[in-house]
Amino acid sequence: MAHRWGMAIDLDRCMGCEACVAACHAENNLPVSDPAQAAKGRAVHWIRVDRYYEGEFPEIRVKYMPVLCQQCDEAPCEPVCPVYATYHNPEGLNVQVYNRCVGTRYCGNNCPYSVRFFNWFEPKWTAPLELQHNPDVAIRPGGVMEKCTFCVQRIERVKLDAKAENRPVADGEVQPACVQSCPAEAMVFGDLNDPESKVSRLASSGRATRLLEELGAKPKVFYLQRGK
Amino acid sequence: MDRRNFFKIVSTASTGVLTGACGKKLDRYVPLLVAEREIVPGEEVWRPAACGECGAGCGVIVRVMEAERVVERQGDPVRERIATIKKIEGNPLDPVSGGRLCARGQAALQGLYNPDRLRGPLRRVGPKGKAEFAPTSWAEAIAVAAEKLEHVRAKDPSRILFLTGPQAGTRALTIARFLEALGAPPAVTFEISDFPIERKAADLVFGWKGLPVYDLANARYVLGVGADFLGGWASPVFYARQFGHFRQGRADLRGRLTQAESRMSITAQAADLWIPLPPGTEVLFTAAIAHLLLREKLARGPNGVPQQVVQAFEAFDVTRAVRACGVEERRLLRLARELGESERPLVMAGASVVQTNSLESVITAHYLNLLLGNVGKPGGVLPPAPEPIGGRPGFANALALLERTQFVFLDGANPAYTWPASTGVAQKLERVETLVSFAPFLDDSGAYADLLLPDHHMLEATAAIVPAVAPVAAVTLATQFVEPLYETRATEQVLTELAKKMELTFEPATPKNVLASALTEGQTWEEAVRQGGVWAAAGGVEAEQPKPRKTGTRRGEGPTAPALELSAPSFFGDTSQFPYYFHPYPSLQFGDGRAANLPWMQELPDPVSSAMWGLPVEIDPQNAARLGIRTGDLVRVESAHGRLEAPAYVHPAAIPGVISMAIGDGHRHFGRYASNRGANPLSILAPVWEKSTGALALGATRVRITRLASGRLIQFSVSDREQGPWGYR
Numbered sequence: 032m033a034h035r036w037g038m039a040i041d042l043d044r045c046m047g048c049e050a051c052v053a054a055c056h057a058e059n060n061l062p063v064s065d066p067a068q069a070a071k072g073r074a075v076h077w078i079r080v081d082r083y084y085e086g087e088f089p090e091i092r093v094k095y096m097p098v099l100c101q102q103c104d105e106a107p108c109e110p111v112c113p114v115y116a117t118y119h120n121p122e123g124l125n126v127q128v129y130n131r132c133v134g135t136r137y138c139g140n141n142c143p144y145s146v147r148f149f150n151w152f153e154p155k156w157t158a159p160l161e162l163q164h165n166p167d168v169a170i171r172p173g174g175v176m177e178k179c180t181f182c183v184q185r186i187e188r189v190k191l192d193a194k195a196e197n198r199p200v201a202d203g204e205v206q207p208a209c210v211q212s213c214p215a216e217a218m219v220f221g222d223l224n225d226p227e228s229k230v231s232r233l234a235s236s237g238r239a240t241r242l243l244e245e246l247g248a249k250p251k252v253f254y255l256q257r258g259k
Numbered sequence: 260m261d262r263r264n265f266f267k268i269v270s271t272a273s274t275g276v277l278t279g280a281c282g283k284k285l286d287r288y289v290p291l292l293v294a295e296r297e298i299v300p301g302e303e304v305w306r307p308a309a310c311g312e313c314g315a316g317c318g319v320i321v322r323v324m325e326a327e328r329v330v331e332r333q334g335d336p337v338r339e340r341i342a343t344i345k346k347i348e349g350n351p352l353d354p355v356s357g358g359r360l361c362a363r364g365q366a367a368l369q370g371l372y373n374p375d376r377l378r379g380p381l382r383r384v385g386p387k388g389k390a391e392f393a394p395t396s397w398a399e400a401i402a403v404a405a406e407k408l409e410h411v412r413a414k415d416p417s418r419i420l421f422l423t424g425p426q427a428g429t430r431a432l433t434i435a436r437f438l439e440a441l442g443a444p445p446a447v448t449f450e451i452s453d454f455p456i457e458r459k460a461a462d463l464v465f466g467w468k469g470l471p472v473y474d475l476a477n478a479r480y481v482l483g484v485g486a487d488f489l490g491g492w493a494s495p496v497f498y499a500r501q502f503g504h505f506r507q508g509r510a511d512l513r514g515r516l517t518q519a520e521s522r523m524s525i526t527a528q529a530a531d532l533w534i535p536l537p538p539g540t541e542v543l544f545t546a547a548i549a550h551l552l553l554r555e556k557l558a559r560g561p562n563g564v565p566q567q568v569v570q571a572f573e574a575f576d577v578t579r580a581v582r583a584c585g586v587e588e589r590r591l592l593r594l595a596r597e598l599g600e601s602e603r604p605l606v607m608a609g610a611s612v613v614q615t616n617s618l619e620s621v622i623t624a625h626y627l628n629l630l631l632g633n634v635g636k637p638g639g640v641l642p643p644a645p646e647p648i649g650g651r652p653g654f655a656n657a658l659a660l661l662e663r664t665q666f667v668f669l670d671g672a673n674p675a676y677t678w679p680a681s682t683g684v685a686q687k688l689e690r691v692e693t694l695v696s697f698a699p700f701l702d703d704s705g706a707y708a709d710l711l712l713p714d715h716h717m718l719e720a721t722a723a724i725v726p727a728v729a730p731v732a733a734v735t736l737a738t739q740f741v742e743p744l745y746e747t748r749a750t751e752q753v754l755t756e757l758a759k760k761m762e763l764t765f766e767p768a769t770p771k772n773v774l775a776s777a778l779t780e781g782q783t784w785e786e787a788v789r790q791g792g793v794w795a796a797a798g799g800v801e802a803e804q805p806k807p808r809k810t811g812t813r814r815g816e817g818p819t820a821p822a823l824e825l826s827a828p829s830f831f832g833d834t835s836q837f838p839y840y841f842h843p844y845p846s847l848q849f850g851d852g853r854a855a856n857l858p859w860m861q862e863l864p865d866p867v868s869s870a871m872w873g874l875p876v877e878i879d880p881q882n883a884a885r886l887g888i889r890t891g892d893l894v895r896v897e898s899a900h901g902r903l904e905a906p907a908y909v910h911p912a913a914i915p916g917v918i919s920m921a922i923g924d925g926h927r928h929f930g931r932y933a934s935n936r937g938a939n940p941l942s943i944l945a946p947v948w949e950k951s952t953g954a955l956a957l958g959a960t961r962v963r964i965t966r967l968a969s970g971r972l973i974q975f976s977v978s979d980r981e982q983g984p985w986g987y988r
Contacts, residue, residue, distance in 0.1 A: 043513070044503040046489045046529035047866050048847060053362035056859050057346045063858045066872040070973045074862055074871060081976055082528075082869070084911045088879065089535050091912045093528035095866070157374040157931075159744065160858075162326050162343045166301065211348060214359040214496045215503030258506070258513045 034200070035123040036181055037223035037251035038210070039233035040097055043258050044217035047080050047095030051209035051218065055099075058182060058208035060168050062154030075148040077179040078209050094257070097218070099209070100125060100146045100179035101242060101250030108138035108147065116176070123223075123251060124181055132175035139176055143243050144250075147178045181220070182207035202228045223251060298325040298342050307350050307791020309724050309737035310364045311717030313850050314425040314452055315494040316726035317364055318353025318735040318791045321718065322346040342741045344368060344718055350791045354733055355497045355726045362848060364496070366859040370716055371744070373856060375930030376699055377713035379746035387689045390706035390928050397748060400710050405760035407693040407709075411666040412441055412761070419443035420657065420664040424671025425453035427651035428724035428734070430750065432768035434670065435650055437754045440765040449657040450672060451922075451941075452851045454493055454727070455952040456610040457486075458654070460621035461643070463821045465634070469643030469651075470728050471625075473607045476501035476508070477638035480601035481516045482548070482594065484624050485541045485617070486609025487524035490866075491845035493609070494728040502529070517594060519544055521958070522842055522919050523912035524611065525866050534594075535914045538612070538840045538958045539828025540583045542620035545608070546572060546825055547580035548595045549627045555592075557599025560632030568626050571823040583827075603638030604631045612844050612958040614828040618951050622821055644732045646725045647777035647793065650768070656953030658682055658946075665692040670714070670750055675703035676852050676926060679944035679955070681900035697750045700856060706928045713747045715739075720749060723770035731795040734777055736770055738788050831945035832899050832961030839882070841898065841962040842919040843940035846874070849923025852941075855933035856926075864975035865921065868908040871973045873937040875908035877919040878964065883909040886966055893970030896920075898962045900945050903938035906972035918964055 055061065055078050064074045078099040085092045106125045108117050116131035117138050139147035153173040156164075164170065167184040171177045186205050193200045202221050210218040221230035230253075233239060238255040303324050310317040326343035329336045347365050349356035356364075370376075380400040385391025395403075411418055421434055423446045434446045454470060461467040470493050475481060488498045505514035518530035519541065527533040536544055549572040552558045561569050581588050598604045608624030610617035625640070633639025658678070661667070667688075678684040688694060688707040696708040699716055714720070721739045751767040758765035771784055777793050778784065787793045830840065845851050848860045855861070862871050876894055878886075888894055894907045896918060903925070913919060925939025947959040 041503075041507055043506045046499065046502060047525050048361060048489065048495065048499060049863055049866060050360060050362045050365065052863055053365040053859055054360075057365055057368065063862050066973060069862065069871050069975075070971060074975055076862075076864070076975065079864065079976055080866065082866075088912060088915070089533075091523075092533075093523060093912055095525075095528065159328060159372045160369065160374060162328060162341075162372045163345060163368045164326075165345050166324060166326075208346075211358075212360055212365065214361060214499035215506075216359075216500070216508075217503060255507075 032224050033121050034222045035224040035251070036102070036186065036205070037123075037221065037230050037234060037253065038181070039219045039230050039239065039253045039255060041217045041219075041233070041255040042094070042096060043255065044215040045095060045097060046215060047082065048214065049080055050212045050214055051078050051097055052076055052080065054208040054212035055179070057163070058165055058168065059180070060164050060170055062150070068151070073151050075177070077146070077148070077177075096254065097209070098144060098146065098242065099252065100181075101144055101248065101252045102181060104249035104251065105247060107141045107143060107248055111137040111141045113137070122186075124183060126180070126183070127176060127178055129169060129171050129175050129177070134174040134176065136176065143246050143248065147176050149176050150174060298340060300325045303345075306740050307736070307789070308347075308718055309722060309735040309791070310347070310360070310367060311426065311724070312363045312367050312854060314727040315355060315496065316426065316724045316735050317356035317360060317496055318350035319347050319356065319360060319364065320350045320791065323741065344371060344741060349496065352790050352794070353735065353792055354730050354794050355494060355728070355735075357500050359496055359500055361496050361499075362863055363850065363854050363860060366854065366857040367718065369857040369859055370699070371718045373700070373930060375701070375856065376716070376745060377701060377711055377747070380713070381711040383709045387707050388685065390701060392701070392711060397746070400712055401753065401756050401760060404693075404695055404710055404712070405757050408441070408666055408757065409761050411692070412443070416442040417444055418663060418665040420660050420666070421446035421668040421670070422657060422672040422674060423448050423652045425450050425652065425727070426671065426724055427646060428648065429722050429768045429770050429773055430670070431652050432648065432650035432773060433751045433754060436768060437758060437765055440758060440763040446652045447655045447657045447660065448652040448672065449655060449674070449678075450851060451613075451677060451845060451955060451957065453654050454609070455654040455954045456613055456617045456621055456949060457493065459952050460618055460625055464622055464625040465642065467642050469646065472641040472643060472728055472730055473498070473605060474638050474641050475605065475607065476504040477603065478505060478605035479512065479514055479603040479638065480597055480605070481505070481514060482598055482604070482606045483516060483518040483520065483526055483530065484545055484606060484608045485520055485611060485620060486607050487520065487526045487611040487844070488607055488609065489526040489529055490524050490611070490847045491850055492611055494726065495847070497728055515597070517597070521612065521914060521917060522844060523867075523910070524844070525847060534586060536584050537914065538842060538917060539614040539616055539830075540580070542616055542623050542825055543580040544584045544586070545606070545620060545623040545627055546575045546823070547577045547584075547591050548598065549623070549630055550575040550577055551592050551595035552599050552627070552630055555595060555599060557596065558630040560629055563629045563632070563634070564626050568823045571825075572626070575825070598631065603633065605633055605639055606631070612842055613949055613954050613956050614958045615947060615949055615956045616826050616828045617949055619824045619826060623823060623825070626823065641730075644729045644795065647732050647734050648723060648725060648773045651725065654952065654954070656948055661687045661691070667691045667694045668697070669694065669704055669708070670697040673698070673702050673704045673853065675707065676939060677941055679900065679946055680942045681944065681946045697753070699747065700930055702929050703927050712750070712753050713745075714750045715743050715747050719743045721770060723774055732777075733792060733794045734774060735792045736774070736787055737791070738770070828959065829947070830959055830961050831947055834961065837898060837961035837963050838916070839962050839964060840917045840958065841896065841940070841943070841960045842917050842958050843922050843944070844919060844957070846921035846923050849921065852923050852926065852939070855923045855936075856930040858932050861932050861936075867910065867921070868972070869974040869976050870908065871975055873906065873973060874921045874924045875906045875972050876964070877908050877910040877913050879913040879915040879917070880909050880911060881915045883907065886964065888964070888966045891970055891972040893967045895965050895967050896943065896962050897965070898943045898945065898960045900960070901943035903940065903943055904967065905938040906970045908972060918962060
């Protein structure tokens with residue numbers, strides 16, 4: 032059976048440290064903008080930590096929530112792409128084909144989670160910062176959209192390893208960079224088609240919810256609510 | 260890379276075969292230094308290393324791959340293949356990081372490949388403080404330094420001062436040996452990241468040398484007081500890992516955290532309940548809990564507490580705490596009951612923002628732990644693991660020392676940034692006859708240097724470091740495996756050459772020779788190199804049940820056990836002129852400011868305000884409305900000792916009357932990403948110290964705040980993203 036990759040994020044463990052944000056930058060060669068571009072809303076973070084205030088001081092609570100591409104089953108970004116640059120792959124990922132993208136930004140406009148980013152300019156790195164680039168991930172040119180891929184390069188690598196050793200991919204073997212880095216182990220990644228996988232079990236637990244579920248996009252990222 | 264795979268690699272490597280994670284086998288032993296001819300394009304090699312970004316000393320593993328760089332040779336650009344580091348992850352074998360790593364640790368890569376790194380030795384050509392330098396050769400630089408050092412040594416070696424960072428290990432040992440050979444006083448650390456208050460309190464109450472280990476993972480009810488242990492405190496990755504387990508790692512058991520702190524820190528927001536305490540009232544709050552615990556007969560170990568302390572707790576007037584802390588008595592009572600009735604209660608105390616009475620507050624919290632009977636027990640306060648190699652630099656207020664010094668070495672310390680301007684640090688550094696900086700970057704203090712002798716980056720170095728907090732005796736080991744990018748030189752080597760020139764008997768401490776004694780039975784040096792450290796028992800903290808250890812307390816020993824003092828904090832600045840408390844705090848992304856030159860950290864949205872490329876002043880909505888301040892407005896914060904200007908962030912969870920600001924910005928010199936960006940909150944502090952340790956009292960200054968103009972705060976996510984200044988991304 033094909034894989035169906037999904038993620039569970041335990042908000043009871045998460046404390047908003049943003050280790051995932053840095054890990055994503057390192058793994059996926061995200062461009063760093065500058066203050067002028069950042070002020071125009073052009074900074075790129077495939078994963079961000081949203082914060083919500085509830086109540087008034089002193090009875091106030093802050094909630095942090097890591098938000099990345101929700102890899103929706105009924106992804107609103109997909110049907111609006113005129114050139115099929117964003118499509119649904121057989122393992123359930125919303126994949127962005129950079130060299131098909133013509134930069135209409137319709138997908139970003141249609142994404143309810145604001146997790147798609149447009150490269151307004153050719154990304155630049157001041158030498159020798161480019162030495163840190165991960166050779167497994169393409170640098171996106173100017174004029175194309177980009178977003179979280181669930182670290183598809185890591186998924187493919189594990190699948191190749193498993194194939195070479197003639198065995199199935201083990202649960203927990205695939206770890207996107209954010210999941211790998213999380214100090215509180217708040218993030219779990221795995222195959223939703225495997226009912227025994229950790230992510231499947233967490234996704235069907237009583238604490239699991241999905242972000243903006245009422246929109247019907249059927250995200251594959253499950254948030255486990257904070258306990259009492 | 261997970262624990263299992265890394266184990267596979269290190270264990271097969273010992274037989275001479277290294278398994279790459281992409282499934283191909285490399286039939287060769289990976290040499291210590293990855294030479295150009297050894298690099299296989301597209302092939303990755305994972306090597307253990309040490310993180311030097313803060314004192315936590317996490318063990319890491321790095322992904323080494325081939326890359327190409329262009330260098331100039333005889334005027335022509337030449338392409339050169341080099342081994343480069345692509346990513347840093349936690350070392351799964353390391354008991355501190357356990358395979359995980361914080362944002363700052365991962366961004367260390369950008370220190371290594373930072374375009375502003377010093378590429379070789381420099382000598383000052385302009386006036387001091389103006390940062391005008393010209394390249395020089397290592398031979399010349401060392402000759403000059405040796406001559407000046409010899410001059411001072413011959414007259415009075417006590418006029419030599421070595422200021423270092425807080426990290427213990429081979430570097431600190433080498434420096435200690437060098438100074439001993441010179442006949443100079445030992446090196447001093449005077450950084451806010453050394454946690455002198457926490458160290459001193461543990462020593463006074465328990466007789467422990469080092470930071471106590473809080474067994475958060477196995478506790479059931481935790482009361483945090485003043486320690487932002489998930490943020491920029493002693494060992495963020497270690498405690499974050501434990502926190503995950505504390506919350507959801509045990510079947511049918513969820514740990515509850517109540518955090519009492521004078522700021523909504525990231526620990527406070529992760530807590531189930533936040534008790535906002537006015538600055539400096541932690542000690543009264545803790546004493547009230549202790550009083551109520553005794554009154555309710557919930558104290559389990561009153562015999563472990565010196566009699567005079569129990570009496571002081573019993574005599575404590577709770578209404579004093581109720582008034583000062585603004586917390587109702589029934590609420591305090593509920594907390595005391597929750598603590599006292601919990602099967603495994605724990606009080607995690609510290610001083611993220613030091614006040615003049617912080618030592619008393621941490622001491623009181625330790626007594627509270629003794630009352631709860633959790634010291635040395637699982638889920639309680641555990642003694643620090645013994646440090647297998649010595650050399651932790653001593654903490655001292657170096658201000659007076661600097662006054663009478665002629666020759667200053669700087670390594671891992673940046674006094675021109677971290678000491679308040681009111682101490683006259685700039686003038687003092689200017690007055691120093693010779694100043695030598697080993698920093699890999701030109702920083703605020705380096706601008707006053709006569710010689711910049713750049714050290715290798717930590718990822719290019721060979722070093723053994725001792726983590727600040729570790730569950731077992733631990734040494735993190737880094738051995739050089741990529742060629743240094745530039746003409747930098749290890750400080751150990753520079754000191755050796757200096758000693759040679761001066762004909763001193765001196766030998767630097769190398770990881771190999773200092774670790775010889777720390778290796779346990781059956782362990783070899785080669786194995787330690789492959790694993791990236793030596794640990795008394797390798798394993799995650801969650802995995803093992805810590806055994807109850809001897810507490811080693813000095814209880815009942817009369818004079819050594821400190822009496823309970825419950826003094827009020829002092830604040831500097833006239834209340835009528837300066838009505839607000841100022842609260843600069845070490846931030847998650849910049850720590851004490853030393854990560855501000857990493858572009859990833861500049862663009863990392865601040866966990867509080869989501870600010871990028873410039874940290875804001877945090878003010879509560881009530882006072883902001885009164886003063887007409889809105890988020891993004893440019894405000895001026897003034898103390899009796901200086902002023903700063905920065906954008907405001909109206910923080911819904913700020914305590915009214917407490918103006919907070921993260922430390923990190925406002926460097927005058929620190930490369931293109933940090934220089935002249937934002938404001939340095941430390942610069943306007945009053946020169947006030949916690950009297951017993953000499954630690955800078957970060958929170959003891961009063962300020963006033965005024966709106967100047969509308970300004971700009973760059974935020975990544977604003978509260979209502981759709982209504983932001985842009986329509987969509």
